[in-house]
Amino acid sequence: MARAVVGALVLGFVQHWRHGYSAGTGDHRVLSALGMHWADPTLFAGDWFLERSPQPHWLFDVITWFGMVTGKLSTVYLGYWVLSLLAFGLATALLARRWAPAHQSTATVLVCFLAGMMPWWLLGTGSPLYPNALPVVLSGCMVYLVVAALFTDHRTFAAVAAVVAAAVHLQQGMVLAILLIALAAVRFHLGRLPGTGRRRVDRVLLLGGAGCAAVVLFGLWLRPVAGEIADFAQICTRVIPYHCEASSWSSHVVWAGMSLVGIALLSCLYFSRGTIATWAVLIALPAFGLVVGVVADRWNVPMIGELAQGMNVYRLDVVLLPMAVWGLVVPIFAPVKTRVRLAALGAVIGLGYLLAGSYTFDPRWMFPRPHGGPWLLLFAGALIVGAAAMAVRARKPGWAIRTNRVVHGSALAVVGAVLAAVFSAGAPPLRDFDVVYLSDKEIHDWGMAVRRTLPPGAQLIAPPLGEYIRMASGRGVVADCKNVPYGGDAWVEYQRRLNAVGGLKQCLMKTPGVFFSLPLERYSQVAREFGADYLVVEEGMRWRIPELLGAGWTVVLEPVSMLRNTVLRAPVN
Numbered sequence: 001m002a003r004a005v006v007g008a009l010v011l012g013f014v015q016h017w018r019h020g021y022s023a024g025t026g027d028h029r030v031l032s033a034l035g036m037h038w039a040d041p042t043l044f045a046g047d048w049f050l051e052r053s054p055q056p057h058w059l060f061d062v063i064t065w066f067g068m069v070t071g072k073l074s075t076v077y078l079g080y081w082v083l084s085l086l087a088f089g090l091a092t093a094l095l096a097r098r099w100a101p102a103h104q105s106t107a108t109v110l111v112c113f114l115a116g117m118m119p120w121w122l123l124g125t126g127s128p129l130y131p132n133a134l135p136v137v138l139s140g141c142m143v144y145l146v147v148a149a150l151f152t153d154h155r156t157f158a159a160v161a162a163v164v165a166a167a168v169h170l171q172q173g174m175v176l177a178i179l180l181i182a183l184a185a186v187r188f189h190l191g192r193l194p195g196t197g198r199r200r201v202d203r204v205l206l207l208g209g210a211g212c213a214a215v216v217l218f219g220l221w222l223r224p225v226a227g228e229i230a231d232f233a234q235i236c237t238r239v240i241p242y243h244c245e246a247s248s249w250s251s252h253v254v255w256a257g258m259s260l261v262g263i264a265l266l267s268c269l270y271f272s273r274g275t276i277a278t279w280a281v282l283i284a285l286p287a288f289g290l291v292v293g294v295v296a297d298r299w300n301v302p303m304i305g306e307l308a309q310g311m312n313v314y315r316l317d318v319v320l321l322p323m324a325v326w327g328l329v330v331p332i333f334a335p336v337k338t339r340v341r342l343a344a345l346g347a348v349i350g351l352g353y354l355l356a357g358s359y360t361f362d363p364r365w366m367f368p369r370p371h372g373g374p375w376l377l378l379f380a381g382a383l384i385v386g387a388a389a390m391a392v393r394a395r396k397p398g399w400a401i402r403t404n405r406v407v408h409g410s411a412l413a414v415v416g417a418v419l420a421a422v423f424s425a426g427a428p429p430l431r432d433f434d435v436v437y438l439s440d441k442e443i444h445d446w447g448m449a450v451r452r453t454l455p456p457g458a459q460l461i462a463p464p465l466g467e468y469i470r471m472a473s474g475r476g477v478v479a480d481c482k483n484v485p486y487g488g489d490a491w492v493e494y495q496r497r498l499n500a501v502g503g504l505k506q507c508l509m510k511t512p513g514v515f516f517s518l519p520l521e522r523y524s525q526v527a528r529e530f531g532a533d534y535l536v537v538e539e540g541m542r543w544r545i546p547e548l549l550g551a552g553w554t555v556v557l558e559p560v561s562m563l564r565n566t567v568l569r570a571p572v573n
Helices: 002-018 033-039 048-052 058-070 073-099 101-117 135-151 155-168 170-190 203-222 229-238 251-270 276-298 304-310 313-328 338-355 375-395 397-424 441-453 468-473 488-500 505-509 520-530 539-550
Strands: 459-461 534-537 554-557 566-569
Touching: 002 073, 002 101, 033 048, 033 058, 048 488, 058 073, 058 155, 073 101, 073 135, 073 313, 101 313, 101 397, 135 155, 135 170, 135 276, 135 313, 155 170, 155 203, 170 203, 170 276, 170 313, 229 304, 229 488, 251 276, 251 313, 251 338, 276 304, 276 313, 313 338, 338 375, 375 397, 441 468, 441 554, 459 468, 459 520, 488 520, 520 539, 534 539, 539 554, 539 566
Parallel strands: 459 534
Antiparallel strands: 534 566, 554 566
């Protein structure tokens, strides 16, 4: 357990250094609202998105509600993130005990450090290794924990953890249900009881898979959020192509993502012939599904491409990412023959070169561009030295103590090479560790002023790119670029609303001027059509205030912070 905690601390430090822990930003702007509304019905009262487009993460709503009613939301969210770190640290410690028994502490720290440095965005899926209290973060780390527990024969623990992961995130729960049942089927096919010849039924895996499926079905019954596959495919194309429209990605992005898959597949070298079937189900099967889905989507294969988008096969990347980290250190820790170790070393260096060029969708990529810079040559050199030490150890077991020192030194050199590359590229300063929900003082102060000034149930006409406005103010908005339904009638309504305030293109192109420059009468039309009596004027739109006042709008809230936002009330008809 001590190694798990140390690994969690290393991962947490690297994540915070790279991205900065935050609460009240990003996906919290979507996922926190309902739990807040349960605790305080004046927040988001009358918000159409809250009423017509429920999110599937019911457990996160309960946790948010609990944080709100206790007045400890910031602390509760911090604990949620810490749980994800501990899950990752425990999974890594379990695998280190099995895969690097002579170097358990070294392997745990090295893998957790490298995991924090992995690309944040690959093949449409954001990494779960992100400092934020989100279902996708906790469930991603728990998927890794389930896989690690299965690899180390902790079947009961894996089954229980899988059911918990399903409650955290329905889609990851469905992935785990399929993997557990598939693994039970493979073991049934391959395993026979000694002396009887009868096939063995792994009831633990079957019960775990069935439990995951039951939790998923309960969640979908509770929140029937799934729309038509065609709707989600349309959303992929028009709103979130970076998530699930592979035909829009550059070849550079695709090759970087495929290199991650290739490195993850190198984890097979940790397995013997007798255990490789487990690896085939838990790693090779998701890799196959992901590659087929990307290819079908990228080349618009009829039916299959749309199905890949609708099923969001890109989530399978979450299963592979931790294995890719272990794949990077295969040359040092895998118990293989020298020629296999050398081949793995060449594969890691070649695929790692491609992976290091995956900065395209990563705003926090910390390495020199395009492929990590010359310091990563030291990374390759450290792997070579570590691999050589392990090869010598295999031939001369009596040199174990000496080779152990070399392996520890090579691991330290790997860390040093990564840090040298980061600092040569201009490492970000270490941020203050601020756990407060909505810690941006300017946004917080403005939002509190809106809550004091505008009555509960008031609806805002807000710039769609002002994604902070809804969460900060606690008031509903006509539409923004962040809160997008999954499909169905809500998707139709969302398009109608967004078209009224400038259309989808402004979201993709990041052009706030579209909303700022709408015809003057349009704002009044939107107010009448959607019952939104208040207009938020950001600083870039202040030039419209004189003509808005001339058209009968009245100022109800002057700027109260450096944010410089003004709120106007619609003319009384």
